[in-house]
Amino acid sequence: MVKINENLKKIISDNSFIKVMALTNKYKKDSPNKEVISLSIGDVTIPIPEKVVDVMLDTLNKQKYSDTFKGYGSSSGYDFLKKKILENEYGNLNFTLDEIYISNGTKIDCINILELFTNDAKVLISNISYPIYLNGSLVLNKNIYTFPLKEEDNFIPQVPNNHYDIIFLCNPNNPIGNCYNYETLKKWVDYALKENAIIIYDNVYEDFIGGDLPHSIYEIENAKKVAIEFRSFSKSLSFSGIRCSYYILPNEIYPNVNELWKERTINRFNGVxxxxxxxxxxxxxxxxxxxxxxxxxYYLENAKLLRTGLLKNGFKIWGGENSPYIWVKIKENITSWQVFELYLTKLDVVVTPGIIFGNAGDKYFRVSALGKRKDIIKAIERITRYYEKNN
Ligand SMILES: Cc1ncc(COP(=O)(O)O)c(C=O)c1O
Structure with missing residues (x-):
């Protein structure tokens, strides 16, 4: 009998978003009169700008005429979009059209890219991270190492003393909501240069970055030699349902890397x-x-309201200034599933238990600013009322 890939079993976990949704839905069903507010939303809630939809409808309409119909396109994307992205996002970095790939989501891209490397490569993932890095690597049976993100470091991943080959970094970070400054990001680039390592740089929340902070890892000198950067239209353009992302695979990573990867892409994907x-x-x-x-x-204003409300209630928090996420320390001496249950049943508010992002996150929970303003305000009011009564 054919054998199933046993690695798939490794990713079945009781600590998942599926459980958050199942428990929330059960609670809603059992208490139909309660107005449940979710601060667990990882998706955008503002729709796609009308102009973009109109342009798409017009383009779709042209598909019925033989002289404007388009069949298969280039597997790595159309040049018109590649050029627009390179001009607008990477202006003076001189990437060529061969170094950018248009794709259908960073979630799949940041794992697919692992096919570039051998299975013995040591992959480093922080304990507290976007769960896909670990789960995707587990299914591919990669050689995985983890390290905890610590409160004493403000949850900024610290450069290790040992050698690793591939490092997943997420900036702005999901779930912590914090951002690298030039100095901290340079430390990672320098580490990768010294160790001949590769950084898989997940930058899907780039549009939330303000102030004097790096918007791209390639702003750091020589990062082109060691970093593959991923971005997405999911959050910025509300394309989470439409699906469109892109990534930069610099020629300097490895001789002929783009010849190899282009061939792989042609064999696996027919393009967005x-x-x-x-x-x-x-x-x-x-x-x-x-x-x-x-x-x-609008989302950042939501985050500001959440931050202010949480601080007023005496919570210790991180993030939410250049990101839609805020990482919150649990005040009670309880686990992150217990705090989830407490807020769901006492406040009708859903938060994301920190353990979903790794067991180092079990003393924390994540709230998201991607919801609607009125819900954010109501959720803060409920939290405030609860702690006024229970403090
Ligand atoms: C850190 C991070 N990376 C990637 C993604 C997924 O991006 P995409 O919609 O382009 O697949 C998300 C979505 O929530 C995310 O939080």
Missing amino acids: NYVTQVGAEAFYLDEVQDIIKGNIG
Whole structure:
């Protein structure tokens, strides 16, 4: 009998978003009169700008005429979108069209890229991280090492003393919500240069970064030799349902790396659909950029309200200034599933238990600012009322 991939069993866990949803749905069913507010949302809630939808509809409409119909496109994306991204996001970095790939989601891209490397490569993942890094690596039977993110380091991943080959870094970080500054990011680039290691740099929340902080790892000198950067239109353009992402695989990583990877991509993928790529290109229209700035501003204002509310209630918190996520220390002496249950049943508020991001996160929970303003305000009011009574 055929054998199943046993590695799949390694990712079955009781600490997952599936459980958060199942428990929330059960609670809603059992208490139909309660108004449950979710601060666990990892998805955007503002819809796609109308102009982008109109451009896409127009493009779709043209698919019924033989002279404007498009079949298979390039597996790594259309040049018109690649050029737009390189000009707007990586202006003076001189990447060529061969170094950028248009794809259908960073979630799948950041794991697919592991096919570039041998299975004995030592993969380093922080304990407290976006769960896909670990789960994706487990299914591929990679040689995985983990290290805890610590409160005493403000949850900034510290450069190790030992050798690793591949390092997953997420900036702005999900779930902590914090960001690297130039100095901390340089330490990782220097480590990778010294160790001949590769950084898989997940930068899907780049649009939330403000102030004097690196927007791309390639702002750090020589990062082109060691980093593969991933970005997505999911959060910025509300394309989480449409699906469009991109990544930069610099030629300097390895001789002929893009010849090899292009061949692999042709063999595995027929490209993101044309209509979606035209929609993604419209992201860069001035009128759309104005709307996007407004949307990001709205989420960041939500985050500010959450931060203020949590601080007022005496919580210790991280993030939420350049990211839609806030990492919160549990005040009671209970686990993150217990705090989840406490807030669900006493406040009708859903938070994400920290243990979902690794067992080092069990004293914390994550809240998200991606929801609607009125819900954010109500959730803070409920938390405040609860602690006024119970303090
Ligand atoms: C850190 C991080 N990376 C990647 C993704 C997924 O991005 P995409 O929608 O492009 O697959 C998410 C989505 O929540 C995320 O939080």
